[in-house]
Amino acid sequence: MAKEKPDLVYGTLDMLILKALQHGARHGLAISDRIQQMSQDILRVEQGSLYPALYRLEAQGWIKAEWGVSENNRRARYYELTTAGRKQLVAEKDHWSRITRGINLVLSGG
Amino acid sequence: MLRLRAWFFRLLGLFQKNKRDVEMTEEMQAHVDLLTERNIAAGMLPHEARNAALRQFGGVEQVKEVAREQRVWRWADELFQDIRYGARMLRRTPGFSILAILCLTLGIGTNAAALSWIEGILIRPYPLVAHQDRMVALSGTVRGAERGELSYPDFLDFEKNSTLFESFIVDKITGTTLSAGDRAERSVGGIVSANYFDALGVQPILGRGFRPEEGTGRNAHPVTVISYMTWKNRYKGDPDIIGKTQFMNGVQHTIIGVAPEQFHGTFVGYSFNFWVPTSMQETFDNTGYKLEDRGARWVEGYAFLKPGITRQQGQAELSAIAKRLENDFPETNRGHGIEIFPLWKTPFNAASDMSPTLAITMAVVFFVLLIACANVSNLLLARSLLRRHEMTMRLALGAGRCRLIKQLFTEGFLLSLIASLGGIAVAYWSRNALVLAFPPSVPGITIDYPGQLDWRVLLLSVAICVGSTMLFALMPAIQSSHVNLSGALKSEGAGVVGGSGRSRLRSALVLVQVSLSFVLLAGTGLLLQSLQRMQNASPGFSTNNVIMSVVDLFSAGYKLDRAKIFHTQLLDRVRALPGVESAALARVAPFSYNPPSSAPIEIDSYQPAPDEQPNADYLQVSEDYLSTLGIRLVAGREFTKNDDENSPPVAIINETMAAKYWPGKNPIGQRLKVKDKWMQIVGVAKNVKIETKLEPPRSFFYVPVRQNFFVGNALLIRTRETPGAITNALAREVHALDPTLAPYAADRLQEQVDGRGYTQRLAATLLAIFGGMALFLAAIGLYGVMSYSVSQSTRELGVRMALGATVRDLLRLVLSRGLRLTIAGVVIGLAAALLLTRLMGNLLYKVSPRDPIAFGAALIILIAVALAACFFPARRATRIDPVRALRI
Numbered sequence: 001m002a003k004e005k006p007d008l009v010y011g012t013l014d015m016l017i018l019k020a021l022q023h024g025a026r027h028g029l030a031i032s033d034r035i036q037q038m039s040q041d042i043l044r045v046e047q048g049s050l051y052p053a054l055y056r057l058e059a060q061g062w063i064k065a066e067w068g069v070s071e072n073n074r075r076a077r078y079y080e081l082t083t084a085g086r087k088q089l090v091a092e093k094d095h096w097s098r099i100t101r102g103i104n105l106v107l108s109g110g
Numbered sequence: 111m112l113r114l115r116a117w118f119f120r121l122l123g124l125f126q127k128n129k130r131d132v133e134m135t136e137e138m139q140a141h142v143d144l145l146t147e148r149n150i151a152a153g154m155l156p157h158e159a160r161n162a163a164l165r166q167f168g169g170v171e172q173v174k175e176v177a178r179e180q181r182v183w184r185w186a187d188e189l190f191q192d193i194r195y196g197a198r199m200l201r202r203t204p205g206f207s208i209l210a211i212l213c214l215t216l217g218i219g220t221n222a223a224a225l226s227w228i229e230g231i232l233i234r235p236y237p238l239v240a241h242q243d244r245m246v247a248l249s250g251t252v253r254g255a256e257r258g259e260l261s262y263p264d265f266l267d268f269e270k271n272s273t274l275f276e277s278f279i280v281d282k283i284t285g286t287t288l289s290a291g292d293r294a295e296r297s298v299g300g301i302v303s304a305n306y307f308d309a310l311g312v313q314p315i316l317g318r319g320f321r322p323e324e325g326t327g328r329n330a331h332p333v334t335v336i337s338y339m340t341w342k343n344r345y346k347g348d349p350d351i352i353g354k355t356q357f358m359n360g361v362q363h364t365i366i367g368v369a370p371e372q373f374h375g376t377f378v379g380y381s382f383n384f385w386v387p388t389s390m391q392e393t394f395d396n397t398g399y400k401l402e403d404r405g406a407r408w409v410e411g412y413a414f415l416k417p418g419i420t421r422q423q424g425q426a427e428l429s430a431i432a433k434r435l436e437n438d439f440p441e442t443n444r445g446h447g448i449e450i451f452p453l454w455k456t457p458f459n460a461a462s463d464m465s466p467t468l469a470i471t472m473a474v475v476f477f478v479l480l481i482a483c484a485n486v487s488n489l490l491l492a493r494s495l496l497r498r499h500e501m502t503m504r505l506a507l508g509a510g511r512c513r514l515i516k517q518l519f520t521e522g523f524l525l526s527l528i529a530s531l532g533g534i535a536v537a538y539w540s541r542n543a544l545v546l547a548f549p550p551s552v553p554g555i556t557i558d559y560p561g562q563l564d565w566r567v568l569l570l571s572v573a574i575c576v577g578s579t580m581l582f583a584l585m586p587a588i589q590s591s592h593v594n595l596s597g598a599l600k601s602e603g604a605g606v607v608g609g610s611g612r613s614r615l616r617s618a619l620v621l622v623q624v625s626l627s628f629v630l631l632a633g634t635g636l637l638l639q640s641l642q643r644m645q646n647a648s649p650g651f652s653t654n655n656v657i658m659s660v661v662d663l664f665s666a667g668y669k670l671d672r673a674k675i676f677h678t679q680l681l682d683r684v685r686a687l688p689g690v691e692s693a694a695l696a697r698v699a700p701f702s703y704n705p706p707s708s709a710p711i712e713i714d715s716y717q718p719a720p721d722e723q724p725n726a727d728y729l730q731v732s733e734d735y736l737s738t739l740g741i742r743l744v745a746g747r748e749f750t751k752n753d754d755e756n757s758p759p760v761a762i763i764n765e766t767m768a769a770k771y772w773p774g775k776n777p778i779g780q781r782l783k784v785k786d787k788w789m790q791i792v793g794v795a796k797n798v799k800i801e802t803k804l805e806p807p808r809s810f811f812y813v814p815v816r817q818n819f820f821v822g823n824a825l826l827i828r829t830r831e832t833p834g835a836i837t838n839a840l841a842r843e844v845h846a847l848d849p850t851l852a853p854y855a856a857d858r859l860q861e862q863v864d865g866r867g868y869t870q871r872l873a874a875t876l877l878a879i880f881g882g883m884a885l886f887l888a889a890i891g892l893y894g895v896m897s898y899s900v901s902q903s904t905r906e907l908g909v910r911m912a913l914g915a916t917v918r919d920l921l922r923l924v925l926s927r928g929l930r931l932t933i934a935g936v937v938i939g940l941a942a943a944l945l946l947t948r949l950m951g952n953l954l955y956k957v958s959p960r961d962p963i964a965f966g967a968a969l970i971i972l973i974a975v976a977l978a979a980c981f982f983p984a985r986r987a988t989r990i991d992p993v994r995a996l997r998i
Contacts, residue, residue, distance in 0.1 A: 028137065029144045047141065047167045051134075070140075072147060077137045 013045065013053050014062075015096060018081065018089040021063060027076035028054065054079060062088050142167050192520035199521060200528075206493060210486045211529045213887055214575050217482030218533025220880065221571040223540040224475040228468045232454035232461060237372040240311030244415045246424065247456035248278075250407055251447040253723075257457050259407040260448065262388070262400060264435060268413075268448065271431045274424050276414040277309040281376050283410070283459075284386075284394040286358045287662035287854075288344070296854070297340075299384040300375055301391055307335070307367075309414060310376070314367035316341075317352040324387040328399060331389045334358070335367035337374070340383045358384075359393045360667015376412065379460030396664040396822045405442040410458045413450065425450050445723065467876070470950060474633070474880045477626045479571065481884050483578035484619045485891045490522070490579070491619075492898040519580065526579040530572040537568065617931055620891055624935025624976070625942060627881075627888040628968055632943040633950065634881035635964030637874040640957040645864075647956070650798030651700065652740035653863050655691075657827045657836050658699050659856040661844055664822040666851055673821040676847060680825070681732065683843040689831040695732035695815050699824035700739070700800055701863045706810075712783035716771045726767060726809040727800065728784070730818045736762070736795055738828045739859075744768075746778045746793030754816040762793035767809035782811070789813065803863070826859070833857055889975045896928045897983035904990055911992040920988050928980030929973070936972060940965070 020026065020034040031054075032045040057063045062085035068078040081089070142163045149159035200207040234242045248265075250258040260268075262280075269278040280303040288297045300306075304325030307314065314335055324331040334356065336345075345351050355362045363386065375382030391408075392399040400406035415424050432447045454461055501514055661680065663673045677695055684693045698704040706729045718724050733749045736742075744765060753760050761782055768777045777791045797807045815823065827836060837856040844851050900907070907920060915923075947959040957964070 027144075028141050047138075051138065055134075070144065072144075074140055074143060075136075076140045076144070077133075 015092040021081045025078040025080040192517045196521040196524040213482040213485045214529030215532035217479040218571045219536025220475045221479050222537035222568045246450040248411050249457045253445045260409040261404045261407045263404045265409045274419045278413045279309050280411040287665035297383040317367035320387045327389050332361045332363045333366045334363040335385045338371040341368045359665045377459045471876050481887045484623045488619045522579045526576040621935045623888040623891045625939035627884045628939025629943045630881040630884045631968035634877040635967050640954040641874040643956045653860040656859040657856045660854045691828040692734045692738045693827045694735040694738040695823040697730040713771045728811045730815040732815045742796045744794045749814045753814040759789040760792045761789040761811050763811040766807045768794050889979045893979035896980045900983040900987045908992040917988040921984050924984035932976035
């Protein structure tokens, strides 16, 4: 299985995390599972990148965290999008699609 | 809003660091647990599952570190950490830390103190005085060259006719004698113009300053403003002092004001005790009434330029006025001009004496600072190599390079911060230490050399230190950021003696230190030698068996006739004292603060050049003066008791005067005209020094005191008794003549003579202190380099030993390297010293600026110190166990 590091595409990890949180609060492992699942196993988030990114996003006020209980009754920290985080996600998605459109145009050109 | 929130969050994070850390660990722990469970569910055994989960997660500590870096207000967080860590490092290597801090403290402290003295004495010497930047000193000139004083009428004309000046003030130093118990005490004061306090912007704290009308009228306004110290000490801080009177120079003076505590007058070198207005000039000047005499030049003073006016413009205007005065009053003013000086060149107080000394001091302390900086840099460099292991290790463990640099930066900063605080303390304690270097003054007179800590000065010294420390503190960081991890983790100690680029840098630092120390040592040697020669040089008269005292009849209000009788009787009584060989009077004692008289002279056979006005200094002395002081007569006779007002005027000239005006002839019997009075020359005396040992021989003559009597006279006694015994005997005799009088404590003439050499002594003292400091610092530097170089070349030395090198071979190897450095430094220092010592020519007495003894001594001392500094590391080198050395 090809394993690609999402953070190789600079700055996209933040966007992926925000996206993974779009439909409700998740804890760290669930976030990385969600990204892996949504990308059909193409992208796998290394924990070494995940947590720093989560703290960064938290410090920026795009997500907030709260201790909760996981599906199998363990204490876990749940992350949730803030309003600012939702706006940021929209902005990053727009930005991303513009960039990829541009890149695709270049690659598909003669 | 968002930004603010984030900021607040980070700030919070900073203080909740531990809590956050715990939380982070917990979260990651939970993550790993979840993974483990998932693995168990997938069919792994529990411990396998956990190991797999840990592998999947990656390095927990690294993740935490990265997360930490991103999480909070990082730099501040790290700063605290670095400071803590830096402090720990400093504590862990106390030897290094103490040495480095000591070096920097000395460097900063001495600089700040010396610069403060300079600032205090030369730039803004007078506390509380406003606009000192626009204040200039006034001096008269004679034919554009010699400087002198101004006459009061001229002074008033300058004041009246100038437009570019805000104000003019007279400030003439004077003194009086106040009785304190049965001893007389000197009190220093100023004859000042009535606008003095207003012009300076100094408000008396009690009473008032002078009113304009108090400046005029011959002896019409006996009023005085006293200093704070006088008020506190003499009058015990009496709150009702205003309106009380003080008997000074025979006149009751009303005390009208008390000056503020910090105000000491406007005379570098003395704190004034009182001030009187110009109207009282005659009362305080024993040479007569001069307020209306254009020919009597006595005024010293200052002027304030208007804002925006340069000294040159002011000078041009005053010179033009002086030209007009020359035309209007050719009799008195021909050839007389005026010159204005910045305060630090003030010709009539100690400022001009001090400035070359202070300039040298400034250069010297700057050298010391440079040496100190080089030293600390060296220490830091040496340590950086020792810490390369640590740095590499930390890089391998995931620390960012930026982070390492920042940490070293913090350590350097911490070091210089502590040192700066220490330096400020040193400067603070020594700000007034300059006074200590001076000879004890006459009792009752405070010498004031203001030293005020100036924040700009401190800032400058601190900046130099912090700058250099930082620069060299960063060296290891810069180097370690190019470190090849695996290579650097291998062992150290594989270098050779004196290899590699970095050791070149360190050698360069040692070169700088050695050469600077050499310059300082050579300079110190020159000054000490010149001081010694000066001490040993004879002023031309005996100083040890001659004791001097003064009975201040002028201050006691004696008039001329009474004074004459008193002095004649006193002289007879003193001569009759047991143990007294001879005694004499002189208007001023040699080497005293008061200059001898000076007058234009006329000589029958001498034709002066068109623009020359022959002039000579002279002294009024009694019979036996020359024999009491041991001044030999070359020809003719000494004065006798019979040379009095009833006999024809006579004079004794010195050899220089005889050679100049009567070349090849016998001057005995010739005539000399002084102030319209013809005198017959009856003797020729050996040249002697009159005011300082440094003065060149000049034309000088003596006249009998009985033909030119003044109220005030010094008493000179040749005796083998001690000054204490003479003082007591003298006090009894004076008391018998006038119970209200007391003499000054008697002193050997030697003290008087020594007192005048203080500039040279001060310079030598300062240089000796700083030179010693520099030597000490340079020795530390050399020691550091050598011991480091030895520790770096352990393997090489081990190989050499294994191959059969003897202890002597190794010693020679290490010592020769140290000596090579030293000699190279000495050569550079020699070149610099030859250039620099020329600048101190005017402080040297009979010593060439290239004196081989001083230079040789500097060389020997430096080499000896260098050898000592190299010896210990060298000896350590010989104790290396070759087997262990090779295994490293």
